[in-house]
Amino acid sequence: MPPKPPIRIPKTSAPVARTRFAPPPPTKSTPRTPTRSQPSHPTPPPPRTPWYGTRPIRSGLIWTANTVAMGCALLWVRDHHVDVLSIKGVSMAPTVNPELHETGKKDWVIVRPYAQSGHGRGVERGDVVTFWKTHKPEECGIKRVVGLEGDTVYVKRGYALDKQEGKLGGMPDGLGSLDPDAVDGRMEEVGKVVVPYGHVWVEGDNSRFTLDSRDYGPMSKGLLMGRVVWIWRGWGEWVRMGDERGKKEKARASRVVEGRAELPAVFLE
Amino acid sequence: MAPRLANPHEWSRIAFNLSKVALVVHIFQRYIGGISPTAGMSMVPTIPVHYHKRPYILYSSLHRRGRGVKVGDVITYKSPVVASSQGCKRIVGMPGDFVSVVTPGRRDEDIEAVDVDGRWASLGQQVVQVPEGHCWVAGDNLEWSRDSRLFGPVPLGLVTGKVLAVMLPLSDAKWLGGELDVKDVQEKEHEWVIKR
Numbered sequence: 449m450p451p452k453p454p455i456r457i458p459k460t461s462a463p464v465a466r467t468r469f470a471p472p473p474p475t476k477s478t479p480r481t482p483t484r485s486q487p488s489h490p491t492p493p494p495p496r497t498p499w500y501g502t503r504p505i506r507s508g509l510i511w512t513a514n515t516v517a518m519g520c521a522l523l524w525v526r527d528h529h530v531d532v533l534s535i536k537g538v539s540m541a542p543t544v545n546p547e548l549h550e551t552g553k554k555d556w557v558i559v560r561p562y563a564q565s566g567h568g569r570g571v572e573r574g575d576v577v578t579f580w581k582t583h584k585p586e587e588c589g590i591k592r593v594v595g596l597e598g599d600t601v602y603v604k605r606g607y608a609l610d611k612q613e614g615k616l617g618g619m620p621d622g623l624g625s626l627d628p629d630a631v632d633g634r635m636e637e638v639g640k641v642v643v644p645y646g647h648v649w650v651e652g653d654n655s656r657f658t659l660d661s662r663d664y665g666p667m668s669k670g671l672l673m674g675r676v677v678w679i680w681r682g683w684g685e686w687v688r689m690g691d692e693r694g695k696k697e698k699a700r701a702s703r704v705v706e707g708r709a710e711l712p713a714v715f716l717e
Numbered sequence: 718m719a720p721r722l723a724n725p726h727e728w729s730r731i732a733f734n735l736s737k738v739a740l741v742v743h744i745f746q747r748y749i750g751g752i753s754p755t756a757g758m759s760m761v762p763t764i765p766v767h768y769h770k771r772p773y774i775l776y777s778s779l780h781r782r783g784r785g786v787k788v789g790d791v792i793t794y795k796s797p798v799v800a801s802s803q804g805c806k807r808i809v810g811m812p813g814d815f816v817s818v819v820t821p822g823r824r825d826e827d828i829e830a831v832d833v834d835g836r837w838a839s840l841g842q843q844v845v846q847v848p849e850g851h852c853w854v855a856g857d858n859l860e861w862s863r864d865s866r867l868f869g870p871v872p873l874g875l876v877t878g879k880v881l882a883v884m885l886p887l888s889d890a891k892w893l894g895g896e897l898d899v900k901d902v903q904e905k906e907h908e909w910v911i912k913r
Contacts, residue, residue, distance in 0.1 A: 580874035618845035670800030
């Protein structure tokens with residue numbers, strides 16, 4: 449079988465019939481115009497939306513509402529979930545701010561607010577808590593909860609050992625009432641405090657530089673904000689909240705005998 | 718409307734927006750103010766008590782923690798004894814003021830009877846100087862009120878707001894203006910008496 453002749457493709461395109469209405473064929477010398485390729489169904493280009501949108505009042509209101517909601521969400525997280533505070537004092541010294549008096553280095557604490565914040569539910573002995581100070585309503589304090597309601601606290605200093613009566617100005621002091629049958633009519637036991645219902649007894653770890661329940665008496669649970677869970681001392685220095693006190697410091701703290709308290713009958717509904 | 722609500726994405730969008738609204742309302746009530754129902758007869762001439770309708774008050778939370786409150790203001794506060802319950806009383810003394818623990822009009826022997834049945838003034842002192850950062854509260858209905866005579870001075874940190882007006886029993890709706898509804902009847906003796 450003889451070989452087939454190779455297929456020849458014509459190199460020149462077929463001649464276009466030039467009519468009066470057909471456009472001239474493009475030449476290399478003429479620059480390409482952008483309107484060269486026309487779509488089959490010409491649609492107008494989409495209108496450019498200005499930066500303020502097509503409905504500026506409506507979108508502005510929505511933007512404002514979302515910003516307000518975001519701010520409220522931040523406040524809600526701070527109130528109910530996690531809070532960060534910087535601590536300025538040395539009242540919790542071996543545990544928080546141990547180097548403040550030497551280097552001036554301040555600690556930050558991560559606070560976990562109690563469930564249903566402000567009610568003080570779930571507080572336990574040994575927790576380090578932040579609270580609104582009783583004597584300065586706009587300041588926060590940080591102390592360790594030593595006694596709960598109903599506990600008996602034997603203090604080693606403070607108002608309970610002073611003989612001066614009415615030093616707390618009518619605040620609940622937890623001291624026993626006067627015993628008219630005793631020989632000299634004194635308190636039942638000097639230095640003994642029973643924490644009243646709905647209150648806690650807080651003390652600072654650094655018992656030499658602290659203003660705590662030994663001075664202003666039991667503190668209402670409604671003032672508690674939250675429990676300190678972490679201490680932050682700079683990058684990479686996360687310390688879990690614990691008890692760094694030595695034996696000497698612990699010996700200076702009050703002695704606590706656990707007890708129970710019931711709601712006084714006057715406050716029942 | 719029906720095909721739009723059949724879309725589960727639409728439901729989640731509605732739920733998200735509703736939760737946003739609830740959040741804003743919650744924060745607004747806590748930090749700025751709001752309207753809330755009250756119960757109890759401890760403030761009776763000022764805030765009335767009804768059988769079936771609870772009176773509503775308008776409160777301002779801008780005065781929380783005792784910012785700018787003064788003697789004569791009606792405040793809401795968390796009870797120092799039961800922190801989950803709120804009270805609404807009138808401020809009688811601010812820090813440094815001397816207040817009478819014994820109810821005016823009661824005899825002095827009552828302070829002895831108090832400790833026996835545990836009903837009145839458990840403080841054991843007749844006159845107290847309100848300590849720093851506290852306030853002394855008392856209900857307008859002194860005969861039926863659990864106030865500072867029982868639990869002592871209230872820390873200002875427990876104050877949640879100041880009552881601006883009584884709203885809902887329309888017959889008793891009024892603004893509470895501090896000095897306006899408390900009258901000093903005797904110039905010298907300073908007894909706080911409610912005007913009706």
